[in-house]
Amino acid sequence: MKHGGSGDSKVGHEDLDWRIITAVADAKGVEPLDIDDRLHDIIDVDAVKQLFVGMPDKRSMTEGRVSFTLDGCEVTINERWDINVNSHSSVAAD
Template sequence: MDDSTERESSIDDRPSIRVVNAIAEHEGTTPTEIRPVLYDIIDPDALDSLFSETQLGNSRSDGHVSFEYDGHKVTVYSDGRVEIERLRESSTESPESVSSVESFSSASEPTSGDN
């Protein structure tokens, strides 16, 4: 693999990029057209750092983070999965109580470096 392909691959493996791509696919649009933009909802650098290698160079093998995005619950897992669930209130539920009506999962596998 040449240097440019390797750099593109490492950029695409970032959780923030996988989230943007999953949202775009879920919405049937391109990553540059999703609204609101991700950084209006969550800090992409902070999201990426949650799943970055430790100071010793070890991968973070377990964990996930969830946040609400435009009426959806987005869950990002350390194994590279991104799940998107549509949140909808029913007339008998309080605004804080939501039920999953639609689910979308993007299972793009991150590539691992030479370990």
Template sequence: MNERANTVETPITDGRVSEAVIHAISRVNGVDPLELDSPLYDTIDPDALDRLFQPTPTAARDIKSSVSFTVAGCEVTITDNRVVAAKRLSPVDT
């Protein structure tokens, strides 16, 4: 895997949000998920992230929310509609 993109958006249809984050970061950096330089848990608690974005019984939410953080040279944003966006940062941004 060596194709790189500046930004990757990934809907989370099933599985763990933390896994979708790892896959988005690996796609942006053009590496296999197992070859990432920075483990996700060095930046944010993957279990807490998964709990925060667990599907709710109803689609309606009173509060719109998102979480953003920087890991492995990427800015990652997860929205409450269960989309992960990973954007590769330039060396000046990191």
């Protein structure tokens, strides 16, 4: 599941944390508050922001992507702030 971003570094900068959580929740079919893992225990989101943010109001000067696992999902973020989530967990029937 892919969630779009923007080439403009100021878009998505402040809310990247929430965008990651909601992308994982969407992929898992749960509410964002039902995510078991705490994002900041998994990855330093401020470091990701610094990696991809260029000068204020400019496009990122760094190309690439960062991947990590959050609540059983592989999350990848690229320099355009696109968030791609692949759910690896299988839901067991009750």
